Amino acid sequence: MRRFAILAAGVVLAAGSALADRLEAQAAAVTDAAAIAPGQSFTVALALTMPRDAYVYWRNPGDAGLPTTIRWSLPEGFEAGEIEWPLPEIFDEPPLRSFGYKNGVLLPVRIQAPERLDPENGRVELRFRADWLICREACVPGGADLAVTLPVAEAPRPDAEGARRIAAARAKVPPAAEGWTGRMEMDERTLTLSFTPPEDFRLPARASVVFLPYREGVVEPAAAQRLRRANAGFELALTRDVMRVDPGDALRGALWIEGPEDRIQALEIELRRANADG
Amino acid sequence: MKRTTGWLAAALAAGIAWTVFAQQQGARPGAEAPDFSLRCLQGNEHTLRQFRGRWVVLEWTNYDCPFVRKFYSGGHMQRWQREVGGREDSVWLTICSSAPGQQGHFDAETWARRNTEWNVAPTALLLDPDGRVGRAYGATHTPHMYVIDPEGTLVYMGAIDSIRSANPADIERAENYVLRALENARAGRPVEPAQTRAYGCTVKYAN
Incomplete structure (x- = not known):
């Protein structure tokens, strides 16, 4: 019934x-x-x-x-x-x-x-x-x-x-990012995340990279995330949310990397706070 | 992972759209609130300008949204409407931007019945079916709340309170950002926070 x-x-x-x-x-x-x-x-x-x-x-x-x-x-x-x-x-x-x-x-x-x-x-x-x-x-x-x-x-x-x-x-839960390190810096408007992947990792040439924090209110969900490639890895600049929630010493989230042929890789990573101010 | 094609294009488009939206929207704390002219249920035209000299609370609504019901089912919103609208120096305007065919868009008869059922008490209930005023204010959610001072300056925009839920039991435990903004601004104290992230249903604009 x-x-x-x-x-x-x-x-x-x-x-x-x-x-x-x-x-x-x-x-x-x-x-x-x-x-x-x-x-x-x-x-x-x-x-x-x-x-x-x-x-x-x-x-x-x-x-x-x-x-x-x-x-x-x-x-x-x-x-x-x-x-x-x-x-x-x-x-x-x-x-x-x-x-x-x-x-x-x-x-x-x-x-x-x-x-x-x-x-x-x-x-x-x-x-x-x-x-x-x-x-x-x-x-x-x-x-x-x-x-x-x-x-x-x-x-x-x-x-x-x-x-x-x-x-x-x-199988769909992002696995922990083994061998990666992540740091974050924050000023009034921007949260800058630095990712250092393990040596064997290659960021695809035209990758789309987005970080999705687990916590609400830290970054604007819809704001563009700016990717900058650096020597040892890459950086993402995120717009802070209007709520200005302070993530504290560490921010956990899913790093979403979309390479060519729409291949998506997602990893769970924790970013440690580099500066104390902001 | 399931995903739509052209995700990057969509993400870029969303980012650009958001930026454009943020720049275009006239409403931000400290700036003059955009004027508007809207008809109420009785067919009369109301403008923001006509309320100069009084405090104005704007409440974006959609009666079928569970987050709106949260505040009406136990009579909270109605009580605040009576408190604010009952004073000489303030008014409460409820605005509905639901487009025809969308959730929360009613004919006159349904509006009358629903208003009686809930015993609502805004100074006026204004209809914005083409969404122009909602978009000018950057209203994204129901409820989405705004407080405007007697000079026409926006002093608060965002969530109604601090607990983002659809559960009426949370109302008494939450900090009511709207009433606190009104109280602080009236007393000449700074309004903090002046802007928060609204929560609730999305405004049902025309597609």
Whole structure:
């Protein structure tokens, strides 16, 4: 019955209804574990499926929208990591630019089980609250209370289908920029980022390079980022946001490099502050 | 990674468009607020100039935007409209720039019904269906707020408050930038911040 209701909603949306009230995401909890063991880590992910061309936002939504959030209610001793955010799409709607996921997304979170784990009935329940803003021309807030219940065993057992879906999402998460160093300098208007890649890295001749900070309010999302090649690497000059949010000692974000033939490379990098003023 | 073709071209175009937009928009704190002439629901013409000598709050709206509903569902916006509009020395103008066929664009009957349902109380509700005034002010979001002093100088533009959410429970915890700007400017104190990043839905201008 429930499955039927979801299908029916999909048909209505496919028919082209623009009614904001029907703009809904279906949320599900996905896990890569069929059974967990004490002291082991595993993954629980929020899977959002949505009508065609609908989207939700990245951790830094940009000029519009709100990030999707997850709030955990875990049994004692369990610890949840950060959301591992796949690289978003860039939505340009001049003069605005925002970042998000069209047509669905899966957001993995690593969970660490405690060393001592002996539940009475042999199962643990991991609950979380997810909230998002789903948009397609108009926007509607959505939310769901989700849970996964897993048996506790001597040795962990994987859930193959869940593991496959989570691995596919993780493949899109920008990997840490191994061997890179990054520094930032800031004055009143500009944030200048210096990147020093490892020796074997070559920046393509006509590369388009953009840095997307994880934090909102640090730079103007839609402002052009000026690339300057330097001896050991390259620099990007970013326009500071009107909010003038001070990133503090370090700024984390995704470095997006688009080379010839539309090949995109994305890396996660942390830039350390070089000057103290500004 | 999924992406549209010609991304670089799009990025450059967006950057240029943004720059042009930023230069063209007349509204910035410390400068004279662009004058306008707009019809209200009753069909009367209102100009900014006619309110010289009074403080003016401009509120960009779209009643079907969840971020706008955040402030109306619990009566907050209406209370602020009554507080500001109820004083001799200030007015509150609500402006809708939703284009025909876009979200938040209503016929007269729907406007009347929605206004009654929410018991709204701006000094006037002004319609800007061609978006000219919205663009002149650089209004990008609903709600997007502006405060203008009695001499016609813009003293604040941007977000309504400090917590960027669609959840009404956040209103009481947030710092209301508009009311604080009005209070500080009235008392002759500097308005800080004078500009913030607006949050909410995008203004539904004509495509």
